[in-house]
């Protein structure tokens with residue numbers, strides 16, 4: 141098995157924690173390279189969720205009984221675990237949402253709808269995921285604000301000179317992804333935070349492709365908001381994290397109303413609950429929160445520096461192998477240190493969907509389409525691309541298998 145060992149990361153040992161990786165289709169073992177869409181879950185995460193349901197299932201914050209107390213403690217401590225993982229200052233700054241998309245909507249509705257108006261600007265980038273692009277576009281339409289886009293360079297980086305021109309005193313919010321889910325580019329989010337703050341604007345960082353793959357410190361970035369999805373970092377679906385600076389979360393209106401997010405209600409009036417519960421209306425994502433905390437424990441055991449180095453090496457290996465073929469177009473920076481562990485590409489003369497389907501015949505799972513970045517694909521001048529995205533359990537052998545499957549597509553369409 142190629143690249144079994146990346147520094148402290150023993151890939152072969154870790155793969156044993158993911159029984160799904162042993163699945164075979166027509167006698168071929170699955171090669172799972174669709175981690176940008178969602179990652180597989182180690183036994184530790186599945187067990188933590190099953191343990192909650194089997195041994196202490198109860199609603200939280202509502203019962204005096206023992207089961208509810210145990211569930212409440214586990215759920216609250218999950219916030220501490222996740223907050224610490226991204227450098228937030230405790231559970232008050234860590235709201236559990238459904239996913240990155242909901243975190244984006246939470247801030248857009250709770251802050252944007254109330255704070256934006258005609259003459260205000262929201263600055264996005266050409267590489268934004270629809271989660272941010274569509275959300276801010278719609279909030280801008282509702283409020284009369286304008287949306288501006290920082291362009292990308294031919295090499296797939298953000299044009300930082302253009303960013304410095306576009307972010308002005310009219311800017312109220314800069315929303316940017318940390319790592320592009322199509323180009324792989326790692327964006328200079330701390331520099332963008334400085335630019336935003338120089339103009340008294342806030343910055344929202346979409347970390348959906350960053351938190352799973354590299355150490356993230358929201359305070360070092362000086363982010364005002366930072367969002368990510370549990371299912372892309374070994375956790376279950378149905379949970380995401382929204383970091384928000386405490387004074388901002390305290391000052392904002394709630395996103396949704398109902399039980400658990402209130403302190404005192406009368407027929408005339410209401411006061412809000414403490415952070416972060418003010419933003420978690422109704423029965424929250426209890427099992428998912430416990431599962432996400434187990435995923436964070438697992439990642440910390442592996443070590444995020446080791447995960448980042450492993451991803452860089454896999455991306456570097458893939459870029460070198462792809463460069464052997466003239467008929468493969470790869471998007472994004474060529475230096476693996478400037479990118480996360482994913483590679484979007486096209487094979488001349490073969491539609492990305494056909495390519496993914498042929499990969500499937502070889503039990504290689506990749507994604508094909510626009511990866512929720514249609515405007516970026518317009519900039520790239522293609523309707524779709526194929527994407528291989530790696531994680532801590534992938535090997536260079538699997539990248540070779542991907543290349544072999546691409547070769548059979550080549551033969552088929554020759």
Ligand SMILES: Cc1ncc(COP(=O)(O)O)c(C=O)c1O
Nearest residue numbers: 239240241269271321348349369
């Ligand atoms: C960069 C980026 N942002 C946001 C999202 C949306 O994540 P979710 O669907 O979990 O809300 C994704 C998922 O593909 C992503 O890659």
